Amino acid sequence: MNSREDGALAQAAVTALTGQLALAPKPGLPDPRDLGARAxxxxxxxxxxxxxxxxxxxxxxxxxxxxxxxxxxxLRAELGAIGRCTEHSVHLAGGGHRGALWSLGLLVAAAALDPGAGPRDVTATAKRIAAHPDKRAPRRPSRGSSVSAKYGAAGARGEARAGFPHVRRALDALIKARSVGATEEQARLDALLTVMSTLQDTELLYTAGPIGLRHVQAGARGVMEAGGTATEAGAEALASLDADLHARAWSPRGSAGLLTGALFLDSLPR
Known part of the structure; x- marks a missing residue:
C-alpha cells in the first residue's frame, strides 16, 4: 500500500498537469477556449x-x-515497468500525456527519494535515476528517439539525463514573472514560452522539420522580447503566434510536458 506521502506527490503531479491543461492561450496546444481542440x-x-x-x-x-x-x-527498471503499465491505463482512459508521464515519473521518484529537497536538488536526483538504462524497455525505437537520432536533438531522455534544464528554466521564468507583478496565468504562459524559445522539441521536428522548429522558437522569443504576456505588446505577439501555430497544426507538446514538470516542482513545500 502506498503511503500518504506517495499519494500526495502523485496528486501534486496530476494537479500540475491539469493546471497546465487549463492554461490559455497556449500556442498550438489544446486549452479550454475550445473543448474540441485537438492534440x-x-x-x-x-x-x-x-x-x-x-x-x-x-x-x-x-x-x-x-x-x-x-x-x-x-529503481530505474522498476520505474520503467510501472510507467509502461500506467501508459496502458491512460490509454484506456482516453490517451495522451506520454511526455508528461516520463518527466513527472522521474521527478516524483526523485522527490520521494529526497523529501524536503529544493527543485534543483530534485532535478539532480532525477538526473541520477535517468542515467541508468532501462534494460527491460522494448527494443523498438519510438518516434521521439528516431527524430532525436535523425536531427541530433536531446529529446525527452536527453533532457532527463541533463537534469531537466528546461524545467529549471521554466521554474526560473515563473518566479521572475510573479516577482514583477504578472498574474499566475501570465507567469505560467511566460514559463511555457521560455521553454518553447530554446527547446529542440522532437514533436515539432517530426511535424515541421528544423525550419519549422526555428520558426516556433523565434515566435516564442518574440513574445518574451516584447515584454512577456503581461504587456500589451507581448499579449499581441502571443495571439499572433497562437493563430499561426493552430493554422499550421504545429504542436509544441514537449514544451507543455516540461512546463508541467516545473509546476510540479513549484508545488513542493520549500
Missing amino acids: GRRDHRMLRWSAKALAPGLAAMAAAARRTGEPTPG
Missing part, C-alpha cells in the same frame, strides 16, 4: 479526464523510490 486527435476534455489516470502509477513510482532509497539501476 494528437484527442480533445481537451478527454485529456483532462485521462490525466487523472496517472495518479496510481505515479504513487507507485514514489513508493518504489522510497522503498529503494537510492537512484539505482534497479
Whole structure:
C-alpha cells in the first residue's frame, strides 16, 4: 500500500498537469477556449479526464523510490515497468500525456527519494535515476528517439539525463514573472514560452522539420522580447503566434510536458 506521502506527490503531479491543461492561450496546444481542440486527435476534455489516470502509477513510482532509497539501476527498471503499465491505463482512459508521464515519473521518484529537497536538488536526483538504462524497455525505437537520432536533438531522455534544464528554466521564468507583478496565468504562459524559445522539441521536428522548429522558437522569443504576456505588446505577439501555430497544426507538446514538470516542482513545500 502506498503511503500518504506517495499519494500526495502523485496528486501534486496530476494537479500540475491539469493546471497546465487549463492554461490559455497556449500556442498550438489544446486549452479550454475550445473543448474540441485537438492534440494528437484527442480533445481537451478527454485529456483532462485521462490525466487523472496517472495518479496510481505515479504513487507507485514514489513508493518504489522510497522503498529503494537510492537512484539505482534497479529503481530505474522498476520505474520503467510501472510507467509502461500506467501508459496502458491512460490509454484506456482516453490517451495522451506520454511526455508528461516520463518527466513527472522521474521527478516524483526523485522527490520521494529526497523529501524536503529544493527543485534543483530534485532535478539532480532525477538526473541520477535517468542515467541508468532501462534494460527491460522494448527494443523498438519510438518516434521521439528516431527524430532525436535523425536531427541530433536531446529529446525527452536527453533532457532527463541533463537534469531537466528546461524545467529549471521554466521554474526560473515563473518566479521572475510573479516577482514583477504578472498574474499566475501570465507567469505560467511566460514559463511555457521560455521553454518553447530554446527547446529542440522532437514533436515539432517530426511535424515541421528544423525550419519549422526555428520558426516556433523565434515566435516564442518574440513574445518574451516584447515584454512577456503581461504587456500589451507581448499579449499581441502571443495571439499572433497562437493563430499561426493552430493554422499550421504545429504542436509544441514537449514544451507543455516540461512546463508541467516545473509546476510540479513549484508545488513542493520549500
